[in-house]
Amino acid sequence: xxxxxxxxxxxxxxxxxxxxxxxxxxxxxxxxxxxxxxxxxxxxxxxxxxxxxxxxxxxxxxxxxxxxxxxxxxxxxxxxxxxxxxxxxxxxxxxxxxxxxxxxxxxxxxxxxxxxxxxxxxxxxxxxxxxxxxxxxxxxxxxxxxxxxxxxxxxxxxxxxxxxxxxxxxxxxxxxxxxxxxxxxxxxxxxxxxxxxxxxxxxxxxxxxxxxxxxxxxxxxxxxxxxxxxxxxxxxxxxxxxxxxxxxxxxxxxxxxxxxxxxxxxxxxxxxxxxxxxxxxxxxxxxxxxxxxxxxxxxxxxxxxxxxxxxxxxxxxxxxxxxxxxxxxxxxxxxxxxxxxxxxxxxxxxxxxxxxxxxxxxxxxxxxxxxxxxxxxxxxxxxxxxxxxxxxxxxxxxxxxxxxx
Amino acid sequence: xxxxxxxxxxxxxxxxxxxxxxxxxxxxxxxxxxxxxxxxxxxxxxxxxxxxxxxxxxxxxxxxxxxxxxxxxxxxxxxxxxxxxxxxxxxxxxxxxxxxxxxxxxxxxxxxxxxxxxxxxxxxxxxxxxxxxxxxxxxxxxxxxxxxxxxxxxxxxxxxxxxxxxxxxxxxxxxxxxxxxxxxxxxxxxxxxxxxxxxxxxxxxxxxxxxxxxxxxxxxxxxxxxxxxxxxxxxxxxxxxxxxxxxxxxxxxxxxxxxxxxxxxxxxxxxxxxxxxxxxxxxxxxxxxxxxxxxxxxxxxxxxxxxxxxxxxxxxxxxxxxxxxxxxxxxxxxxxxxxxxxxxxxxxxxxxxxxxxxxxxxxxxxxxxxxxxxxxxxxxxxxxxxxxxxxxxxxxxxxxxxxxx
Numbered sequence: 001x002x003x004x005x006x007x008x009x010x011x012x013x014x015x016x017x018x019x020x021x022x023x024x025x026x027x028x029x030x031x032x033x034x035x036x037x038x039x040x041x042x043x044x045x046x047x048x049x050x051x052x053x054x055x056x057x058x059x060x061x062x063x064x065x066x067x068x069x070x071x072x073x074x075x076x077x078x079x080x081x082x083x084x085x086x087x088x089x090x091x092x093x094x095x096x097x098x099x100x101x102x103x104x105x106x107x108x109x110x111x112x113x114x115x116x117x118x119x120x121x122x123x124x125x126x127x128x129x130x131x132x133x134x135x136x137x138x139x140x141x142x143x144x145x146x147x148x149x150x151x152x153x154x155x156x157x158x159x160x161x162x163x164x165x166x167x168x169x170x171x172x173x174x175x176x177x178x179x180x181x182x183x184x185x186x187x188x189x190x191x192x193x194x195x196x197x198x199x200x201x202x203x204x205x206x207x208x209x210x211x212x213x214x215x216x217x218x219x220x221x222x223x224x225x226x227x228x229x230x231x232x233x234x235x236x237x238x239x240x241x242x243x244x245x246x247x248x249x250x251x252x253x254x255x256x257x258x259x260x261x262x263x264x265x266x267x268x269x270x271x272x273x274x275x276x277x278x279x280x281x282x283x284x285x286x287x288x289x290x291x292x293x294x295x296x297x298x299x300x301x302x303x304x305x306x307x308x309x310x311x312x313x314x315x316x317x318x319x320x321x322x323x324x325x326x327x328x329x330x331x332x333x334x335x336x337x338x339x340x341x342x343x344x345x346x347x348x349x350x351x352x353x354x355x356x357x358x359x360x361x362x363x364x365x366x367x368x369x370x371x372x373x374x375x376x377x378x379x380x381x382x383x384x385x386x387x388x389x390x391x392x393x394x395x396x397x398x399x400x401x402x403x404x405x
Numbered sequence: 406x407x408x409x410x411x412x413x414x415x416x417x418x419x420x421x422x423x424x425x426x427x428x429x430x431x432x433x434x435x436x437x438x439x440x441x442x443x444x445x446x447x448x449x450x451x452x453x454x455x456x457x458x459x460x461x462x463x464x465x466x467x468x469x470x471x472x473x474x475x476x477x478x479x480x481x482x483x484x485x486x487x488x489x490x491x492x493x494x495x496x497x498x499x500x501x502x503x504x505x506x507x508x509x510x511x512x513x514x515x516x517x518x519x520x521x522x523x524x525x526x527x528x529x530x531x532x533x534x535x536x537x538x539x540x541x542x543x544x545x546x547x548x549x550x551x552x553x554x555x556x557x558x559x560x561x562x563x564x565x566x567x568x569x570x571x572x573x574x575x576x577x578x579x580x581x582x583x584x585x586x587x588x589x590x591x592x593x594x595x596x597x598x599x600x601x602x603x604x605x606x607x608x609x610x611x612x613x614x615x616x617x618x619x620x621x622x623x624x625x626x627x628x629x630x631x632x633x634x635x636x637x638x639x640x641x642x643x644x645x646x647x648x649x650x651x652x653x654x655x656x657x658x659x660x661x662x663x664x665x666x667x668x669x670x671x672x673x674x675x676x677x678x679x680x681x682x683x684x685x686x687x688x689x690x691x692x693x694x695x696x697x698x699x700x701x702x703x704x705x706x707x708x709x710x711x712x713x714x715x716x717x718x719x720x721x722x723x724x725x726x727x728x729x730x731x732x733x734x735x736x737x738x739x740x741x742x743x744x745x746x747x748x749x750x751x752x753x754x755x756x757x758x759x760x761x762x763x764x765x766x767x768x769x770x771x772x773x774x775x776x777x778x779x780x781x782x783x784x785x786x787x788x789x790x791x792x793x794x795x796x797x798x799x800x801x802x803x804x805x806x807x808x809x810x
Contacts, residue, residue: 001584001615001675001676002524002525002528002584002585002615002616002617002675003524003525003527003528003584003675004523004524004525004675004678004680004683005522005523005524005525005526005683006525008523008683008686008687009678011686015689041477043476043477044476045471045474045476046471046474047468047469047470047471047474048468048469048474050469053465053466053468053469056465056468056698057462057465060458060461060462060465061458063452063453063458063461063661063662064452064453064455064458065452066450066451066452069450069451069452069453069658069661070661071448071449071450071660071661072446072448072660072661073661106511106692106693106696107693109691109692109693110691110692110693113690113691113692114691117410117546118409118410118413119407119408119409119410120407120408120409120410120411121410121548122408123407123408133690134690134691137690138690138691141522141687141690143526179406179407179408180407210406210407211407212407253474255476255477255693256468256474256475256476256477256478256694256696256697257468257696257697257698258693258694258695258696270406270407270408270409271406273409273414275409278409278410278413281413281416282413282546284420285518285538285539285542285543285546286514286515286518286519286539286543287511287514287515287518288511288512288514288515288660288663289661289663290511290663291511291661291662291663291696291699292661292662293461293662293698294696294699
């Protein structure tokens with residue numbers, strides 16, 4: 001009899017957002033008249049920008065004509081998209097990344113989940129706590145995480161890097177040296193960042209200790225402060241130790257359009273093996289390229305008109321973030337994030353548990369957020385609100401929050 | 406120092422289609438005036454059908470308006486697409502497959518490559534020889550294939566099922582029982598099929614021996630004969646032992662549009678573990694759904710107008726297949742496939758090697774095909790031509806072939 005991958009059985013059953021959905025459904029059923037405001041899931045709400053819509057229509061027309069129809073895309077992405085990314089996201093910021101080091105994909109979630117495949121199965125993994133669950137779950141599936149202890153909420157082989165108010169959400173170096181270090185900056189869920197010198201210390205640490213950094217920069221478009229790096233490659237030596245994952249979901253509203261990319265520098269070698277070559281082989285074997293029309297949409301994001309429109313979208317969400325931050329602060333909450341990220345991370349009042357605060361907010365304000373403990377044990381006592389709602393709803397939610405007993 | 410996945414190092418370097426591309430480039434450089442006809446790679450050439458183009462435009466417009474914008478899709482696919490697939494591809498043919506057993510993805514290549522993840526790392530794998538390389542390569546990356554012997558072209562732990570003219574391209578049951586059996590029917594590269602009773606024997610074999618069948622039905626739209634099953638689920642007991650992978654690439658010209666799906670029946674259990682649940686977990690963790698606009702394009706394929714248009718496209722390619730088949734036969738070749746598949750598999754003349762025939766055809770006829778040995782040792786002495794060219798080029802290629810010395 002064939003056998004299954006037993007590692008899947010180790011994954012704890014219930015998923016954060018399913019539990020939230022169930023609680024919300026139960027509440028809505030009991031109070032059908034209440035108008036809920038959802039600031040929980042990190043999904044955008046503004047429509048796709050006009051310049052991108054126009055590019056999509058044009059590419060669709062091309063696919064309908066024999067002379068301009070395109071079949072299989074190049075595995076690693078169309079040159080027109082790879083080169084504009086290299087120019088605008090990297091070279092313009094002084095990062096020496098070339099078009100052929102950029103791998104186009106259907107999104108940062110796929111890349112975040114798949115990237116671990118090119119590493120040895122006995123590599124140790126370090127993640128921040130709290131953390132985006134995909135980094136851990138994909139490594140659990142690959143057998144790297146050991147066993148889960150439901151009492152502590154931790155995996156036996158994972159190295160945790162606590163990120164809490166006390167350390168300014170910048171973790172200390174761990175005692176045990178990890179092989180693979182996941183860093184998401186600006187951070188999901190806390191909305192906090194590293195300064196350039198703080199990130200440089202981690203890059204130096206990785207180079208010194210032979211670790212590789214998986215740098216998830218999905219939220220870089222939300223950075224507003226000068227001293228916050230937009231790419232890990234702004235740090236010296238990063239091309240020798242870091243892979244960077246980017247998304248179009250949050251900067252250009254592509255959550256339902258699906259596009260992302262991963263940078264694997266050619267200088268990134270493990271001994272004499274090129275990780276670039278390995279990732280290219282993975283793409284070539286298990287992926288067939290992002291749709292032509294979606295890659296044209298991605299290209300439009302970098303046009304002058306596209307850039308201006310998506311800058312406007314980001315500004316819209318960041319206005320929401322400011323409403324949330326300031327509203328919470330004036331109501332006496334301890335608040336983090338929301339300056340360089342669309343997420344606001346608040347300390348629950350009076351030592352309330354995260355789920356307790358979730359219920360309290362749902363029942364008394366009709367506002368849905370995300371319990372911090374859902375992202376890891378160090379998220380207990382915290383709560384995440386997102387800036388992706390409409391401005392009107394965000395203002396209303398904060399009014400309700402300020403009126404809470 | 407972190408370690409890489411050493412299994413990647415075991416993969417032989419050069420890839421079939423890269424070698425072909427290099428040879429073609431060298432030939433073109435040396436003979437810039439020669440007009441080459443490419444019947445090598447299995448990429449479609451007709452533009453996307455008008456009904457699909459219209460659906461794409463409409464969905465793009467929806468994404469540009471706040472009221473109709475869609476963010477994250479359901480992980481497993483939109484209900485509108487899953488249900489029309491269940492109705493038309495399965496229930497209409499008497500197969501008891503429900504919408505919630507269908508997992509929408511970006512294509513059959515991704516699913517073919519990823520599906521092995523849910524199985525144990527020590528499972529043994531059986532493939533036909535010749536075979537679509539993704540089945541083997543993805544299992545090599547997962548460490549299931551042992552070591553490669555360049556002399557025999559075979560992996561030490563893979564169970565090979567030779568498919569040659571002598572057995573009518575229907576393999577015998579192997580001596581050793583495999584855990585996972587990959588079957589691609591209609592077959593890539595040979596273009597041959599099983600009758601329903603032949604497939605039933607493999608389903609019975611799998612159920613009797615505790616094997617799971619990965620059934621790749623990417624070419625089912627090309628089936629013209631009554632007795633050839635379009636789905637593995639036409640066989641009794643298949644929901645207990647088989648996963649089916651389907652593609653929109655070849656039936657609807659979606660090679661550059663990217664859409665596919667995988668069926669994992671809820672009845673498919675390994676002990677008491679549901680493979681359906683495992684695949685859902687994999688989707689939820691490492692994938693974020695196919696683009697909304699592409700799923701609407703997929704839905705249009707099943708509309709009355711869409712069905713009629715893509716039937717026309719398939720007929721166009723199958724007219725090419727008939728030209729190739731008949732042309733080769735009248736020139737004295739031994740020919741297989743091309744009746745229920747867009748691939749024609751020919752025996753090279755006078756014991757020529759596959760690469761020898763490739764060079765001969767390129768130099769003397771200016772026609773590019775694919776050497777059979779690129780798909781496995783049993784493909785040596787065979788050669789693949791595809792029906793995906795234009796009718797005019799296909800006719801011209803066959804005229805040249807008939808004039809060969």
